[in-house]
Amino acid sequence: MSARTSLLAAMLLAAMGVHAADKSADAPNKQEGVMKSTTGQGLLLFPMPQKMTAREGVLRLQGDRLILLKHDAPQLLRSGEIIQSALAAAGQRLELAASAGTNPARPGVIVSIKPDLAHGSESYRLTIGKERIEIEAQSATGAFRAAMTLKQIVRAGNGTLPCLAIEDWPDIPNRGAMLDISRDKVPTMETLYKLADTMAEFKMNQLQLYTEHTFAYRNHKDVWENASPMTADEIRKLDAYCGDRFIELVPNQNSFGHMGRWLGIKRYGMLAEDPGNPDTLCPTDPNAIKLLEEMYAELLPNFSSRQFNVGCDETDVGNGRSKAEADKIGVARVYLEFLLKIHGLVKKNGRTMQFWADIILQHPEQIPHLPKDIIALAWGYEADHPYADQCATFAKAGIPFYVCPGTSAWNALIGRTDNMRRNVVNAATNGATFGASGFLITSWGDGGHWDHLPVAYAGYTYGAAVSWAGKANKDIDLARAMDTYVFQDKAGVMGTLVLDLGNAYLESGVLLGNQTVLNYTLRAFDAPRSTDDVFKQVELKGIERTLAYLDRVMENLPKVKMEHHDAGLITAEFRNNAAMARHACLLDIARIKAGGDGDTKNLPAETRKELAADMKKIIADFKRLWLVRNREGGLTDSVSSMESLLRAYETN
Numbered sequence: 001m002s003a004r005t006s007l008l009a010a011m012l013l014a015a016m017g018v019h020a021a022d023k024s025a026d027a028p029n030k031q032e033g034v035m036k037s038t039t040g041q042g043l044l045l046f047p048m049p050q051k052m053t054a055r056e057g058v059l060r061l062q063g064d065r066l067i068l069l070k071h072d073a074p075q076l077l078r079s080g081e082i083i084q085s086a087l088a089a090a091g092q093r094l095e096l097a098a099s100a101g102t103n104p105a106r107p108g109v110i111v112s113i114k115p116d117l118a119h120g121s122e123s124y125r126l127t128i129g130k131e132r133i134e135i136e137a138q139s140a141t142g143a144f145r146a147a148m149t150l151k152q153i154v155r156a157g158n159g160t161l162p163c164l165a166i167e168d169w170p171d172i173p174n175r176g177a178m179l180d181i182s183r184d185k186v187p188t189m190e191t192l193y194k195l196a197d198t199m200a201e202f203k204m205n206q207l208q209l210y211t212e213h214t215f216a217y218r219n220h221k222d223v224w225e226n227a228s229p230m231t232a233d234e235i236r237k238l239d240a241y242c243g244d245r246f247i248e249l250v251p252n253q254n255s256f257g258h259m260g261r262w263l264g265i266k267r268y269g270m271l272a273e274d275p276g277n278p279d280t281l282c283p284t285d286p287n288a289i290k291l292l293e294e295m296y297a298e299l300l301p302n303f304s305s306r307q308f309n310v311g312c313d314e315t316d317v318g319n320g321r322s323k324a325e326a327d328k329i330g331v332a333r334v335y336l337e338f339l340l341k342i343h344g345l346v347k348k349n350g351r352t353m354q355f356w357a358d359i360i361l362q363h364p365e366q367i368p369h370l371p372k373d374i375i376a377l378a379w380g381y382e383a384d385h386p387y388a389d390q391c392a393t394f395a396k397a398g399i400p401f402y403v404c405p406g407t408s409a410w411n412a413l414i415g416r417t418d419n420m421r422r423n424v425v426n427a428a429t430n431g432a433t434f435g436a437s438g439f440l441i442t443s444w445g446d447g448g449h450w451d452h453l454p455v456a457y458a459g460y461t462y463g464a465a466v467s468w469a470g471k472a473n474k475d476i477d478l479a480r481a482m483d484t485y486v487f488q489d490k491a492g493v494m495g496t497l498v499l500d501l502g503n504a505y506l507e508s509g510v511l512l513g514n515q516t517v518l519n520y521t522l523r524a525f526d527a528p529r530s531t532d533d534v535f536k537q538v539e540l541k542g543i544e545r546t547l548a549y550l551d552r553v554m555e556n557l558p559k560v561k562m563e564h565h566d567a568g569l570i571t572a573e574f575r576n577n578a579a580m581a582r583h584a585c586l587l588d589i590a591r592i593k594a595g596g597d598g599d600t601k602n603l604p605a606e607t608r609k610e611l612a613a614d615m616k617k618i619i620a621d622f623k624r625l626w627l628v629r630n631r632e633g634g635l636t637d638s639v640s641s642m643e644s645l646l647r648a649y650e651t652n
Contacts, residue, residue: 407459
């Protein structure tokens with residue numbers, strides 16, 4: 001290598017934040033040459049790989065070279081197409097081929113399968129040499145992950161690539177995202193396809209759509225007719241789309257608690273544990289299992305996945321029709337016996353059962369009675385959730401388990417960034433330590449799903465990174481990663497703005513579990529300040545500080561220069577959610593200044609008029625934005641609380 005070429009390579013690597021492995025005796029990471037570029041302005045891949053080593057030189061691919069797919073070429077075709085497209089975008093058009101022909105020097109990229117590669121089916125080696133790029137993967141899935149990494153390197157390299165070597169594999173085998181499509185937002189197919197595309201680039205391999213009543217069961221139209229549900233045909237299309245991106249679409253149908261959309265209808269009400277509060281199926285009613293058997297027989301054939309999340313969280317057992325049996329054998333046993341009946345149905349349909357583990361963890365003496373082919377989903381959404389204890393419990397019992405943190409987007413309007421980051425790291429770290437088979441980051445829709453989808457992007461993004469390679473990504477520059485790979489903001493503003501906006505909840509001085517005081521204010525707007533446990537904590541200075549913080553953060557939005565295809569929509573969505581948070585501050589301030597219990601009817605007429613005008617605009621914008629990404633069903637339910645607040649302003 002000439003001195004000039006060596007200097008050029010060093011300059012390029014330095015510009016990308018990548019340093020050639022230090023050959024000195026006391027160099028850190030000498031054996032592995034791990035590139036430390038997760039912060040600063042270096043080469044930022046997402047997720048950062050397990051090991052990345054710099055080598056001398058650069059690669060300039062020529063257009064007359066080939067992308068050679070060795071071994072089972074059809075199996076590698078999807079990966080080859082991704083590589084071909086990425087290089088074409090950088091100005092190099094390489095032909096895909098299954099043979100190099102008579103010229104062995106022609107391949108510019110070689111993709112091959114190495115079944116003996118360590119660390120599982122998603123593992124790969126990616127080497128950029130001075131002559132060509134080589135990818136070795138244990139399977140076609142690993143080749144696909146490598147292709148996504150190369151796509152990012154090509155995008156950052158502007159046509160010239162630094163020589164380097166990557167060895168990569170996931171910490172946790174199954175890494176998924178769950179989106180609530182039952183309270184009350186059912187996304188359009190286009191929205192789901194785009195979500196799958198992003199998940200694929202971030203190396204996630206599982207998607208779940210939480211369902212209560214939003215699948216179009218043929219014999220149960222009265223349950224879903226106003227909900228714009230997913231149809232069987234749509235599920236099959238989404239399943240195929242995900243499969244093409246090496247993502248498993250796992251069916252998710254709650255089957256015990258959270259059945260209010262069913263049990264609130266007269267012909268199903270007889271199956272409720274408590275007809276006066278119809279939310280949980282009665283576990284001792286044989287017709288409950290018959291209903292589930294019918295549902296599963298129709299739902300499951302639309303999915304290629306052999307797993308099935310049956311829910312079973314937050315149940316109310318032993319206080320209604322099952323009380324006599326619960327008094328006889330115990331509430332825990334009644335719950336477990338119904339769970340085992342569901343397990344039998346799932347096995348009958350050739351699936352492995354997943355279930356939310358909150359109830360069984362309340363009765364740890366029952367865990368040894370769980371079947372060994374069941375998957376327990378340990379969930380919790382606060383920073384200090386006891387994942388270590390829960391993971392240890394299932395590991396000791398030999399029960400496969402997932403860790404399931406949250407995006408902290410729901411019931412928060414604009415997110416809870418600090419809580420999200422600590423919750424996600426807590427789950428991923430303990431999941432990897434105790435041998436979790438999966439990591440599922442959830443985004444729920446409690447209370448009408450007021451947060452727009454991009455509010456959850458930070459949680460989904462960070463969850464993808466730390467579940468793939470925890471040590472390499474724990475301290476990643478998340479704002480920069482989101483600017484690069486999520487928002488495509490050339491100004492480098494949007495990532496920081498979104499994360500900062502999500503920390504507005506800290507300014508109030510009132511920290512609530514699984515929600516923010518701003519969200520609470522809009523929903524409990526007329527609760528007496530003197531007796532309500534939350535409002536008794538709210539102080540004028542804290543809310544005024546929150547309002548000033550929101551305004552400060554949002555002042556930066558006009559500086560954003562997003563190149564994302566949804567740039568205008570994303571901007572409008574954050575404006576709308578920030579406007580909701582701001583409105584909550586204004587309402588709190590007005591109520592405190594009004595004195596007494598701060599009833600809206602006692603607010604000054606001019607204040608009520610101003611608040612009404614603001615809420616009208618918020619509602620109008622919310623409805624318009626909802627319909628861009630989502631179906632109409634559920635919208636009326638979602639805005640009902642906002643409209644109640646508006647009526648309180650207008651009629652008092």
